[in-house]
Amino acid sequence: MSLTETSEVFVAVEESALNDLITAVCTTRPHLLHYGSPAFVPASSTSATQMAPIPFPGSPGLQWSVELRIPQLDLFKQDLALPPELSLGAGQFSLSTTVRLCVDCASRGKDGKEEPHPDDPKHDPNDPNHDRGDEPWRDDRDDWGKAQHPMCCRLDVFAIGHLVSTWAGGQRAIGFAVDSVEIVDIEPNALESVIECLLTMVLRSVLATLSLPVTALELGAFTLTPTVGPLIDVNRVLARGDF
Amino acid sequence: MTEILDSRALRNTDCYGQRFMKPGSYPYALVPAGGAGASGDFPYVVEVVETAAKRDRDMHQTTVTVRFLKERHGDCCDERTADPGRFVPDQERVTVEVGDMVVWNSPDAATRPFAVAGQKEFLGNTALTNECGYTHVFTTPGEHEYVDANGSGLRGVVRVADPQPRNTEELRAWQSRLGDGTLVMISDGRPEPAEVDILLGQTVFFAVVKGPGVTITDAALVPDRAQPVGAA
Amino acid sequence: MSEIIAAIDEGAAQQLFDTEVAALGPQATSGSSSLGPFSVSYAVTGTLSNGTVDLIAPATIEIADLRLDWHVDLSFQLDIGDFIPDIHIPQVCVHIPCVGDVCTPKIDIVWPTVTVPVSFGDFLKTTVDLGVALSLVAGVWKVEGIVQGVPSLQFGASTAALLAAIGLAVAAAVAWVPLIGPFLAVLAGAVVAAIGIAGLTGLLGPIITPFVSGTRFPITEIPALFEVLPASGPFDPAVFVTVDSLGAEVQHNPPEDELVVLADIQP
Numbered sequence: 001m002s003l004t005e006t007s008e009v010f011v012a013v014e015e016s017a018l019n020d021l022i023t024a025v026c027t028t029r030p031h032l033l034h035y036g037s038p039a040f041v042p043a044s045s046t047s048a049t050q051m052a053p054i055p056f057p058g059s060p061g062l063q064w065s066v067e068l069r070i071p072q073l074d075l076f077k078q079d080l081a082l083p084p085e086l087s088l089g090a091g092q093f094s095l096s097t098t099v100r101l102c103v104d105c106a107s108r109g110k111d112g113k114e115e116p117h118p119d120d121p122k123h124d125p126n127d128p129n130h131d132r133g134d135e136p137w138r139d140d141r142d143d144w145g146k147a148q149h150p151m152c153c154r155l156d157v158f159a160i161g162h163l164v165s166t167w168a169g170g171q172r173a174i175g176f177a178v179d180s181v182e183i184v185d186i187e188p189n190a191l192e193s194v195i196e197c198l199l200t201m202v203l204r205s206v207l208a209t210l211s212l213p214v215t216a217l218e219l220g221a222f223t224l225t226p227t228v229g230p231l232i233d234v235n236r237v238l239a240r241g242d243f
Numbered sequence: 244m245t246e247i248l249d250s251r252a253l254r255n256t257d258c259y260g261q262r263f264m265k266p267g268s269y270p271y272a273l274v275p276a277g278g279a280g281a282s283g284d285f286p287y288v289v290e291v292v293e294t295a296a297k298r299d300r301d302m303h304q305t306t307v308t309v310r311f312l313k314e315r316h317g318d319c320c321d322e323r324t325a326d327p328g329r330f331v332p333d334q335e336r337v338t339v340e341v342g343d344m345v346v347w348n349s350p351d352a353a354t355r356p357f358a359v360a361g362q363k364e365f366l367g368n369t370a371l372t373n374e375c376g377y378t379h380v381f382t383t384p385g386e387h388e389y390v391d392a393n394g395s396g397l398r399g400v401v402r403v404a405d406p407q408p409r410n411t412e413e414l415r416a417w418q419s420r421l422g423d424g425t426l427v428m429i430s431d432g433r434p435e436p437a438e439v440d441i442l443l444g445q446t447v448f449f450a451v452v453k454g455p456g457v458t459i460t461d462a463a464l465v466p467d468r469a470q471p472v473g474a475a
Numbered sequence: 476m477s478e479i480i481a482a483i484d485e486g487a488a489q490q491l492f493d494t495e496v497a498a499l500g501p502q503a504t505s506g507s508s509s510l511g512p513f514s515v516s517y518a519v520t521g522t523l524s525n526g527t528v529d530l531i532a533p534a535t536i537e538i539a540d541l542r543l544d545w546h547v548d549l550s551f552q553l554d555i556g557d558f559i560p561d562i563h564i565p566q567v568c569v570h571i572p573c574v575g576d577v578c579t580p581k582i583d584i585v586w587p588t589v590t591v592p593v594s595f596g597d598f599l600k601t602t603v604d605l606g607v608a609l610s611l612v613a614g615v616w617k618v619e620g621i622v623q624g625v626p627s628l629q630f631g632a633s634t635a636a637l638l639a640a641i642g643l644a645v646a647a648a649v650a651w652v653p654l655i656g657p658f659l660a661v662l663a664g665a666v667v668a669a670i671g672i673a674g675l676t677g678l679l680g681p682i683i684t685p686f687v688s689g690t691r692f693p694i695t696e697i698p699a700l701f702e703v704l705p706a707s708g709p710f711d712p713a714v715f716v717t718v719d720s721l722g723a724e725v726q727h728n729p730p731e732d733e734l735v736v737l738a739d740i741q742p
Contacts (some may be wrong), residue, residue: 001728002729003480003735010480010481010482010733011481012480013478013479017479020742023742027742028714028715029714046712213703216701217479218481221481243490246653262574306580346578348579348582406657414661422567426570443657444564444654446564448571448577450574
């Protein structure tokens with residue numbers, strides 16, 4: 001069977017090369033995997049993308065960050081273990097990564113009580129009754145980039161997705177779409193569902209910014225105008241088209 | 244090396260001849276044709292003597308061979324010298340008898356054209372006067388119209404036919420006729436005959452009996468005198 | 476197993492070589508050589524036009540009917556005396572009435588040496604086998620098709636036409652020579668005969684063959700540090716991967732023959 005079949009040009013990228021390409025992108029542009037509000041990301045840079053705090057009444061905004069490890073892709077057929085809830089079908093890829101979620105509990109004082117700002121006249125650390133619990137959270141924007149009480153957790157995340165055609169820099173490109181996400185061992189199930197939903201949205205957003213030009217798939221060896229694919233074959237992405 | 248018909252400039256296919264009718268010493272110079280002429284220096288001599296005992300003898304002809312010499316520097320010639328060289332005869336002094344003819348010719352095709360410039364006005368090829376002549380081998384076919392560059396009104400035509408030999412025999416036949424000469428007598432600026440037909444490679448003798456000092460010059464070289472033969 | 480495979484079929488290879496051969500443009504060279512008994516200086520140009528591409532596994536690209544349009548400007552010194560004998564005008568005498576016989580000296584007409592310029596062009600077709608060659612030069616992987624061996628170029632009718640052109644050029648070059656007229660046909664014929672077909676092919680072969688033999692046709696070039704994404708902003712520098720290894724071969728994958736480039740990369 002010919003490689004090109006009825007087309008003129010054939011390109012195949014093994015999953016190891018696909019992961020190399022994704023690693024190259026994520027290593028060079030780590031901000032694609034790291035987002036956070038000012039307490040965690042004082043300014044946007046190559047390393048991280050600054051985003052707004054989560055607005056919430058009575059607070060200056062909830063400080064947060066999300067950071068993903070470089071995702072590892074496994075193209076159909078399955079080579080990497082997946083949670084039993086997920087199964088890798090033809091034409092799909094699995095994605096495994098670790099997500100680090102952080103929030104800043106800066107307004108939480110000792111013993112879990114809110115503490116007025118030291119400059120506040122109401123502040124009396126020796127007064128056991130000074131904390132009435134109705135003081136507004138302090139706006140600590142002057143201390144951006146310095147989360148005072150970061151609390152973080154790491155979650156191993158598995159996802160199933162498929163390739164989509166897109167454009168990058170004016171060129172034909174492949175993108176990655178998430179179909180489903182699974183997080184292992186969170187109880188109760190309702191919390192797991194909430195977190196999974198949250199991470200599904202996060203992953204979709206992150207992957208929406210991650211695309212690979214078709215020319216990169218074939219290193220510019222031949223000019224390819226895809227008419228078939230790019231699609232996932234067995235452990236590789238392939239495309240066929242006109243020269 | 245295209246053909247130039249001009250009695251003022253002598254090449255290897257040309258001869259200038261002068262008959263000497265009076266005894267005496269006739270100094271002359273050999274100069275580049277078209278140059279400034281002799282600068283008062285006439286290093287060569289034709290000595291004409293009269294021998295009473297042989298007064299009725301036939302005319303004798305003496306041929307002077309002219310060569311061009313480069314100035315020599317060291318062991319070899321140097322063409323870069325400012326002095327371009329000079330023309331020299333094979334004999335600096337020739338002695339002839341009254342009524343004899345001296346003919347000058349340079350056999351070297353590479354030699355630049357030269358002229359004979361005599362101390363006496365009649366001696367020289369820039370203006371053919373009396374008892375002199377100019378010969379020319381015609382080397383290109385076609386019609387050659389000649390005039391007098393000095394403006395006497397002399398005009399004539401030499402038609403040269405190309406033999407176009409088709410084989411060796413015809414080629415030899417043509418070559419056997421190269422020794423045939425054609426005579427044109429010129430007197431008082433009139434050639435006789437005014438038109439002649441010859442074969443390629445043949446020689447025409449232009450004999451000047453007497454005249455004001457004419458030249459035999461291709462009409463193309465004298466544009467303002469180019470007119471059809473026979474025109475008024 | 477290579478990480479990246481790019482392949483084109485024969486149709487695409489045909490398009491590729493159509494483009495690459497056209498991109499070569501005119502080539503030119505000059506020098507001196509022999510044309511039969513003559514030393515010639517020449518300036519020759521050649522322009523290739525692609526033929527029919529046939530991929531032959533494992534590593535041959537055959538181009539049938541590769542066309543070379545060539546044009547040569549020759550110049551050689553012709554000593555006319557080498558071909559026709561010098562001519563001698565014998566002593567010519569005429570009788571001048573009342574004067575006597577006057578004679579000219581014998582005159583030797585020595586034939587000159589003339590420069591004969593010849594300008595001629597034609598085309599030929601040949602079949603060449605290209606080997607697939609790989610190199611890493613100045614950080615760029617190059618895959619090229621290189622003509623194997625020295626093709627035997629057949630000049631065919633060109634030689635007869637060029638000989639005729641030389642004959643005409645000789646006639647034109649010596650037309651100014653005095654007295655050459657009767658010898659013109661003999662001279663042109665003698666020169667053409669002296670050169671002959673062998674002389675022409677002896678000249679044309681060595682100076683035109685290099686336009687074909689050893690010619691390198693680019694197939695593809697890949698920077699060893701390959702740019703995956705260009706820089707697109709202050710926080711998005713260009714992304715590169717390193718091409719560790721590259722290979723190229725012709726594969727017979729029934730029913731087709733395909734030109735395949737194989738690569739391994741690392742981030």
